[in-house]
Amino acid sequence: MHKVSDIASKCGQFSQAPVQSLMPLPAPYDRIADLPPRKVLNQKVLDKIDTSLDGFSALGLARPQTRKEEQKFVERFLSGLEKLLSKENNWTFIEQLKLSLEHCARCQTCVEACPIYTASGHDEVYRPTFRSEVFRRLVNEYAKPGGKALAWLKGEHVELNAATLGRLLESAYRCTLCRRCAQACPMGVDNALLTREVRKLFSMEMGIAPKEIHEKGSMLQLRTGSSTGMNARAVRDNVSFLDGEIRDQTGLRIETPWDKEGADVLLIHNAGEILAWPENPMAFAIILEAAGISWTMSSELAGYDSVNYGLWYDDAQFARVAVRQAEAARKLKVKKIVLGECGHGHKASMVTADRILTGDLNIPRESALVLLRDIVISGRLKLDPSRNDFPVTLHDPCNMVRMMGIVEPQREILRAICPQFREMTPHGVNNYCCGGGSGFAIMSGYNFEDWRFSVAGRTKLKQILDAFADCPSPDVKKYVCAPCSNCKGQFRDLFQYYGVWEKSGILYGGLAELIVNAMADINQPFIKWEFH
Amino acid sequence: MLTVMLISVALVVFLAGNLVRVVKFLRMPSPLRWELYPIPKGPQERQRYGGSYFEDSDWWTKPRASSHKSEAVFVLKEVFLLRGVWENFRGLWLWSWLLHWGLYLYLLITLFAIGEALLPADAGALVLHAALIYGYRLACPLGLAGALGMLAMRSWHPRVRAFTTRTGIFDLLLLGSIFATGNLLLTTGPDGLHSMIRGLARFPTRLGNHSVTWHLHVCLVAFFLAYFPFTHMTHAYMKYFMWHQVRWDDSASVHDPYAAKELAVNLQRKTSWAAAHIAAGGTAAWSEIVADADGNGAGKRA
Numbered sequence: 001m002h003k004v005s006d007i008a009s010k011c012g013q014f015s016q017a018p019v020q021s022l023m024p025l026p027a028p029y030d031r032i033a034d035l036p037p038r039k040v041l042n043q044k045v046l047d048k049i050d051t052s053l054d055g056f057s058a059l060g061l062a063r064p065q066t067r068k069e070e071q072k073f074v075e076r077f078l079s080g081l082e083k084l085l086s087k088e089n090n091w092t093f094i095e096q097l098k099l100s101l102e103h104c105a106r107c108q109t110c111v112e113a114c115p116i117y118t119a120s121g122h123d124e125v126y127r128p129t130f131r132s133e134v135f136r137r138l139v140n141e142y143a144k145p146g147g148k149a150l151a152w153l154k155g156e157h158v159e160l161n162a163a164t165l166g167r168l169l170e171s172a173y174r175c176t177l178c179r180r181c182a183q184a185c186p187m188g189v190d191n192a193l194l195t196r197e198v199r200k201l202f203s204m205e206m207g208i209a210p211k212e213i214h215e216k217g218s219m220l221q222l223r224t225g226s227s228t229g230m231n232a233r234a235v236r237d238n239v240s241f242l243d244g245e246i247r248d249q250t251g252l253r254i255e256t257p258w259d260k261e262g263a264d265v266l267l268i269h270n271a272g273e274i275l276a277w278p279e280n281p282m283a284f285a286i287i288l289e290a291a292g293i294s295w296t297m298s299s300e301l302a303g304y305d306s307v308n309y310g311l312w313y314d315d316a317q318f319a320r321v322a323v324r325q326a327e328a329a330r331k332l333k334v335k336k337i338v339l340g341e342c343g344h345g346h347k348a349s350m351v352t353a354d355r356i357l358t359g360d361l362n363i364p365r366e367s368a369l370v371l372l373r374d375i376v377i378s379g380r381l382k383l384d385p386s387r388n389d390f391p392v393t394l395h396d397p398c399n400m401v402r403m404m405g406i407v408e409p410q411r412e413i414l415r416a417i418c419p420q421f422r423e424m425t426p427h428g429v430n431n432y433c434c435g436g437g438s439g440f441a442i443m444s445g446y447n448f449e450d451w452r453f454s455v456a457g458r459t460k461l462k463q464i465l466d467a468f469a470d471c472p473s474p475d476v477k478k479y480v481c482a483p484c485s486n487c488k489g490q491f492r493d494l495f496q497y498y499g500v501w502e503k504s505g506i507l508y509g510g511l512a513e514l515i516v517n518a519m520a521d522i523n524q525p526f527i528k529w530e531f532h
Numbered sequence: 533m534l535t536v537m538l539i540s541v542a543l544v545v546f547l548a549g550n551l552v553r554v555v556k557f558l559r560m561p562s563p564l565r566w567e568l569y570p571i572p573k574g575p576q577e578r579q580r581y582g583g584s585y586f587e588d589s590d591w592w593t594k595p596r597a598s599s600h601k602s603e604a605v606f607v608l609k610e611v612f613l614l615r616g617v618w619e620n621f622r623g624l625w626l627w628s629w630l631l632h633w634g635l636y637l638y639l640l641i642t643l644f645a646i647g648e649a650l651l652p653a654d655a656g657a658l659v660l661h662a663a664l665i666y667g668y669r670l671a672c673p674l675g676l677a678g679a680l681g682m683l684a685m686r687s688w689h690p691r692v693r694a695f696t697t698r699t700g701i702f703d704l705l706l707l708g709s710i711f712a713t714g715n716l717l718l719t720t721g722p723d724g725l726h727s728m729i730r731g732l733a734r735f736p737t738r739l740g741n742h743s744v745t746w747h748l749h750v751c752l753v754a755f756f757l758a759y760f761p762f763t764h765m766t767h768a769y770m771k772y773f774m775w776h777q778v779r780w781d782d783s784a785s786v787h788d789p790y791a792a793k794e795l796a797v798n799l800q801r802k803t804s805w806a807a808a809h810i811a812a813g814g815t816a817a818w819s820e821i822v823a824d825a826d827g828n829g830a831g832k833r834a
Contacts, residue, residue, distance in 0.1 A: 091563070095773075184619070188775050207808050405584025
């Protein structure tokens with residue numbers, strides 16, 4: 001068993017993350033030997049980047065090559081630490097940060113709540129309190145007066161070197177910020193918050209963040225309007241193409257309204273849906289038109305993409321995107337923003353940005369699940385549940401459910417239109433993360449995907465398989481309803497990695513697609529039972 | 533006399549230390565929301581599954597139901613039954629529960645004993661007097677058993693052993709010693725501990741002859757009082773902030789007349805985050821940082 005101070009060890013890999021220790025899965029996924037081989041990094045890469053935490057690299061952090069470089073690296077970290085603990089630089093989260101730093105009893109009551117720690121076979125490096133404890137000790141020793149003497153006295157000394165920092169940073173990307181551990185803590189300590197603050201320090205002070213969520217994520221979104229890189233013209237072209245697809249598939253003539261001033265609803269999708277799961281925005285267009293909703297989409301910068309990756313790692317990026325999304329709505333004078341099936345987009349806009357969007361930027365924001373529930377329950381659509389007569393289970397995206405309390409609307413819909421709906425165990429606010437949360441679903445790093453599938457997504461996969469335990473045959477087609485783009489991205493990759501479609505016949509998709517699939521006026525099934 | 537002075541100084545440190553801690557948190561800037569469900573507010577039906585007002589269409593137009601009763605029930609279960617530990621770490625629960633109840637009883641009975649001592653002699657009812665004595669007789673064994681059990685858990689249980697710090701052991705030894713000397717005092721006479729509190733509560737200028745155990749117990753309690761505000765044990769009351777101001781704070785700015793004012797203050801704060809996409813080595817107000825859409829480093833221009 002490792003000691004916390006071992007994180008500073010200059011030799012070797014901190015954890016081997018052995019596959020033999022992984023939590024067992026039910027058949028036919030029970031043979032560890034059947035797992036796809038892990039990607040082997042060549043020596044040239046290993047010499048260049050830091051993989052000393054567990055052999056995986058989410059960030060491709062370059063190792064300092066000289067003593068001077070290491071010293072500079074440590075100095076920049078200490079400068080960031082000081083800012084993280086100041087009101088001026090961190091007014092956004094300093095209260096939560098200090099409360100969680102100062103009141104942990106180290107009782108470990110929270111640890112079994114973590115799906116990553118348990119799925120790994122209790123690998124210490126993934127224990128939710130491990131990185132928090134390292135960070136807490138660094139704060140106590142290096143950012144408080146008399147810290148060094150007290151650290152020696154208390155036996156809590158942690159050497160501050162490049163190895164410590166490299167491992168701390170990588171370990172901050174071994175937590176999906178699902179906050180199950182925070183739910184379990186009797187004090188209210190939030191390890192996920194501490195993890196996010198570590199990520200924030202590295203991003204805001206040192207400019208270090210995974211390229212997928214920073215350069216190719218929030219920076220790209222602020223520059224072009226979307227983290228997909230689609231500018232206004234591209235998104236309109238693509239949606240216009242989808243309007244054509246709707247016509248071809250259903251015979252319905254729908255023209256998605258753009259920039260309609262005074263509309264009741266500004267619908268903001270996760271723009272990734274338009275490219276990766278076009279059936280979801282198509283389904284929304286069909287439902288909203290059939291229900292007679294006055295709606296529009298916006299072609300303003302960030303007005304057509306609900307993602308806000310800053311939520312996971314950077315307050316400045318977070319605030320910039322949130323404000324631009326609200327500005328798009330203000331310009332159109334819409335009555336409300338409705339957020340499409342994107343979990344973190346929901347939380348970013350409706351909860352975390354709430355105290356940033358005041359005055360005329362405080363355009364009311366609502367979940368699409370609520371609007372869909374109202375439409376379905378109101379009877380405005382003619383629905384035939386027998387069209388959805390296949391086993392369906394529901395994944396609860398952490399951001400919508402555990403962090404927003406949107407639990408029942410999606411269930412009301414499924415109970416109304418899916419005769420074979422069944423819950424996972426546990427579900428609702430206690431549900432497990434998909435394993436792709438906090439940006440993981442779009443991150444590949446160097447070999448990060450191997451970890452994301454074999455460890456981070458393992459508990460969720462088990463939960464899904466258990467929900468369909470009464471019909472395991474691939475001949476029985478089954479559906480995991482995941483009303484979140486990020487979660488769908490994780491399911492796509494996770495299912496592919498384990499061969500879930502071939503071995504178990506389980507497909508994943510959104511909620512709106514199930515509603516359209518049940519619409520009696522549409523002749524052909526909307527859901528295509530093809531894995532993609 | 534030294535013993536009396538010690539406990540007096542400890543009390544002052546205890547009160548001042550805790551006050552400073554609370555005031556520090558009250559003066560924190562208004563942070564961004566970071567709530568976590570279930571939140572014991574709103575209609576009972578929603579509380580059952582952890583739902584929120586976000587489940588309502590046009591939620592910002594609806595009146596917000598708030599139930600202090602539900603919050604109180606939740607807190608009482610947490611404080612007196614240690615619900616969180618029971619649900620998530622059953623092996624630790626018994627020892628933690630014993631330790632906490634030992635502390636609660638000791639504190640409660642001591643407060644009553646001080647009250648009794650400060651009242652006129654004939655005001656102390658016989659029943660109350662007896663209850664206080666039996667209270668101590670319950671508190672000390674409970675607390676000692678809890679501290680010893682926790683120490684054992686900390687020493688061998690694989691879930692906690694690697695994360696047990698010297699401070700953690702020290703805290704348990706300290707509490708264990710207080711309860712152990714308390715137990716010893718209980719054996720010296722029918723109301724040994726109670727008469728000690730009564731004696732001290734009157735802040736006597738002279739103390740009578742007392743045993744070494746008596747002095748040791750008072751010194752340990754004094755040390756604990758002075759030490760407490762600087763430890764994680766302040767979770768006893770800081771939990772209020774952690775639950776009410778973070779985990780359960782779902783108040784929307786649309787219903788908060790002060791939100792815009794607080795934001796204006798926060799946006800004027802100067803930041804010096806050094807990354808190229810923020811202040812880039814300079815200093816800028818948060819309002820400038822947010823306005824800098826291309827992320828080229830607002831600090832350069834400030």
